[in-house]
Each structure stands twice: as structure tokens, then as C-alpha cells.
Amino acid sequence: MSELQVARLEADTVHLLDQRRLPLELAWLTCADYRAVGEAIKVLAVRGAPAIGIAAAYGMVLAAEAAPGDPAGFIAALAEAAAHLEATRPTAVNLSWAARRMLAVARAAVATGVPAARAVLRQEALAIAAEDRQMNLDLGRYGQAVVPQGARILTHCNAGALATGGWGTALGVVRSAHQAGKAVEVYATETRPLLQGARLTVWELMQDAIPVTLVTDGMAAQLMAQGKVDMVLVGADRIAANGDTANKIGTYGLAVLARAHGLPFYTVAPVSTIDLSAASGAGIVIEERDPEEVTHLGGRRIAPEGARAYNPSFDVTPHRYLTGIITNAGVVYAPYQVNLRRIVEGR
Ligand code: MRU
Numbered sequence: 625m626s627e628l629q630v631a632r633l634e635a636d637t638v639h640l641l642d643q644r645r646l647p648l649e650l651a652w653l654t655c656a657d658y659r660a661v662g663e664a665i666k667v668l669a670v671r672g673a674p675a676i677g678i679a680a681a682y683g684m685v686l687a688a689e690a691a692p693g694d695p696a697g698f699i700a701a702l703a704e705a706a707a708h709l710e711a712t713r714p715t716a717v718n719l720s721w722a723a724r725r726m727l728a729v730a731r732a733a734v735a736t737g738v739p740a741a742r743a744v745l746r747q748e749a750l751a752i753a754a755e756d757r758q759m760n761l762d763l764g765r766y767g768q769a770v771v772p773q774g775a776r777i778l779t780h781c782n783a784g785a786l787a788t789g790g791w792g793t794a795l796g797v798v799r800s801a802h803q804a805g806k807a808v809e810v811y812a813t814e815t816r817p818l819l820q821g822a823r824l825t826v827w828e829l830m831q832d833a834i835p836v837t838l839v840t841d842g843m844a845a846q847l848m849a850q851g852k853v854d855m856v857l858v859g860a861d862r863i864a865a866n867g868d869t870a871n872k873i874g875t876y877g878l879a880v881l882a883r884a885h886g887l888p889f890y891t892v893a894p895v896s897t898i899d900l901s902a903a904s905g906a907g908i909v910i911e912e913r914d915p916e917e918v919t920h921l922g923g924r925r926i927a928p929e930g931a932r933a934y935n936p937s938f939d940v941t942p943h944r945y946l947t948g949i950i951t952n953a954g955v956v957y958a959p960y961q962v963n964l965r966r967i968v969e970g971r
Pocket residue numbers: 671672673674716780781782783784787788792793794820858859860861871872873937
């Protein structure tokens with residue numbers, strides 16, 4: 625099953641699978657400096673919370689290669705690169721988490737000299753990617769235990785190998801259930817405006833021969849009312865200390881619908897997506913993107929010239945709508961305030 629890696633670190637370049645062109649083309653972007661990596665994150669050539677964290681870590685390696693050879697200049701250049709990368713997209717905590725982790729490692733390692741610090745940073749970036757993949761395999765194992773045999777699973781956006789270091793979060797649980805011999809099938813919402821569900825989730829699942837049916841976002845209520853869905857699994861961009869969860873716009877509505885139809889609704893994310901510094905969803909910054917993503921489809925105008933459009937990229941699902949949060953350290957249930965802290969602190 626999917627061994628897809630969306631980001632590759634080479635000697636002085638980073639290669640990113642250009643997800644804007646999927647599924648029609650498998651094309652790679654070559655980034656020669658951290659600014660190019662930042663631009664790829666901004667335009668969603670690489671996307672998904674863990675994947676942009678990994679891309680940012682690789683961007684920091686490029687910044688380290690180009691930084692001055694004196695310790696003070698080296699750290700100043702890396703601090704500037706971290707700030708630049710963090711500013712590209714505000715909602716997914718994995719981005720700032722990875723950039724700050726790299727900066728902290730640089731500060732600690734520079735005492736041994738700049739060349740040694742460069743080598744340590746390269747190892748750290750590769751470790752961030754490898755850890756993410758391992759966390760997905762772990763959460764897949766925990767998550768598949770709550771998936772019934774033959775479950776029909778609704779998912780939103782793309783929380784698969786394309787969005788992570790490999791395997792996936794929500795789709796990682798689907799993969800693990802499939803691998804465990806459960807005859808699962810998936811309904812993938814197309815996910816307006818950028819169609820990550822239609823373009824990416826459907827493509828990924830088809831690669832692994834996991835049955836998948838594409839639906840438009842507006843069809844979820846009807847599917848549930850018809851008894852065609854057994855559970856909802858989605859990813860997360862940031863989970864606040866009280867369990868409120870930011871994810872792709874439309875997730876909140878699916879959680880409310882799941883509750884109305886008595887269906888389990890699980891958020892699936894590695895522990896690195898939990899941000900205890902945000903007390904609740906009110907503390908999560910929601911990225912607003914260009915309204916043109918709504919007025920246009922595939923570069924072609926679909927709304928009247930001059931039409932106003934609103935384009936928040938994420939929404940926040942209040943924790944009361946969650947059945948549980950599937951993490952690499954186990955499935956977390958309410959009270960989230962207590963249990964999320966426990967899991968982050970490794971207790
Ligand atoms: O705007 P995107 O495509 O980066 O949004 C992605 C999502 O909302 C995912 O569900 C989330 O990042 C989790 S990915 C494992």
C-alpha cells in the first residue's frame with residue numbers, strides 16, 4: 625500500500641510533488657531555496673498539515689546551507705527563514721511546530737560549529753518526516769480498532785499519504801482497517817473550493833484499490849439520511865487544549881450532521897497537531913484565501929464578474945461534536961481538557 629512521499633530532500637534542493645496538478649499529472653517542483661518552499665506551501669503545491677511541516681523543515685535545511693558561516697549570522701538567517709515559512713499559512717500548527725523545532729536545534733547545535741549544525745539540521749528534518757510516517761502507522765493501528773467490519777466511512781478533504789510523511793491520518797485509519805481485512809469503503813466529499821477530495825483522496829484510495837465513491841459536499845446529509853454512512857473520519861490542522869478542532873472548511877457541518885444522525889465522528893491526528901497553547905477553537909487563526917478560488921474553478925470564472933465571495937479555508941468543530949480523537953498515542957475521549965494534556969505530556 626501507499627509508500628508515496630510528497631517531499632524529498634536532496635543535497636541543495638527540495639523536491640515536492642505538485643499536488644495542484646494531481647490527478648492528471650505526477651509532476652515534481654524543484655525548490656532551490658527556502659523561499660521557493662514557502663511559495664509552494666502558500667499556493668498548495670504541497671498541502672496538508674503534517675506535509676507542510678515536513679516541507680518547512682526541509683526548507684530550513686536549504687536556509688542552513690545558504691546561511692553565513694559565522695554562528696550569529698547563521699542563527700539570524702535561520703530565524704528569518706523560520707518566520708518566513710511560518711507566515712505562509714497560519715492554521716496548521718505543524719508548520720510553526722516544525723520550523724521552531726528546527727530553529728531550536730540550530731541554536732543548540734551551532735556551538736559545535738556551523739558545518740556540524742548544518743549536518744544536524746539535515747538529520748533533524750529527515751527525522752521529522754520519518755516520525756510523522758511512524759505516527760501515522762501508530763494511529764492507524766489504534767484507529768482501525770474503532771472501525772467496524774464493512775464500515776462505510778465518510779471523509780472530507782485529503783488526510784492521506786499526500787498530506788503527511790506517508791500512510792495518512794484519516795486515510796491512514798482507512799488503510800489500516802483495509803489491511804486488517806475489514807471490507808471498508810469510503811465516501812469522499814469533493815471539498816470545494818480546491819477539490820482536495822475529488823482530486824487527491826479519490827486518487828489515493830484508487831491507487832490502493834480501496835473502494836471509494838465521490839460525492840459533492842452538499843450530498844452528505846442525504847447520504848446519512850439514507851443510511852449509507854456508518855462513521856465519519858477527518859484529519860485536523862490544529863487541536864486546541866479543550867478538543868476544539870480546526871480542519872478543512874465544511875468539517876464542522878459534517879460533525880453536526882453526524883450528531884443529528886447518531887453517527888460516530890472521529891478526528892484523526894498525530895500528537896504534533898495538538899496545540900495546548902490555544903485554550904479553545906477561538907484561539908485558532910483561520911486562514912482566509914483569495915476569493916477567486918470560489919468565483920473560479922480550474923482557472924475559469926463560474927460566478928458573475930464583480931461577484932463578492934468569502935473564502936475561509938478552515939472551520940472549527942466544537943469538541944462536543946467529537947466521538948473521539950484518534951492519535952498515535954491512543955484514542956482520546958472527553959474530557960479533552962484533561963486527556964489531551966495527558967497525552968501531550970506522555971502520561
Ligand atoms: O488546505 P489543505 O489542503 O492544506 O487542508 C488540508 C486539511 O484540512 C487536512 O484535513 C488536514 O491538514 C489534515 S492532513 C493529515
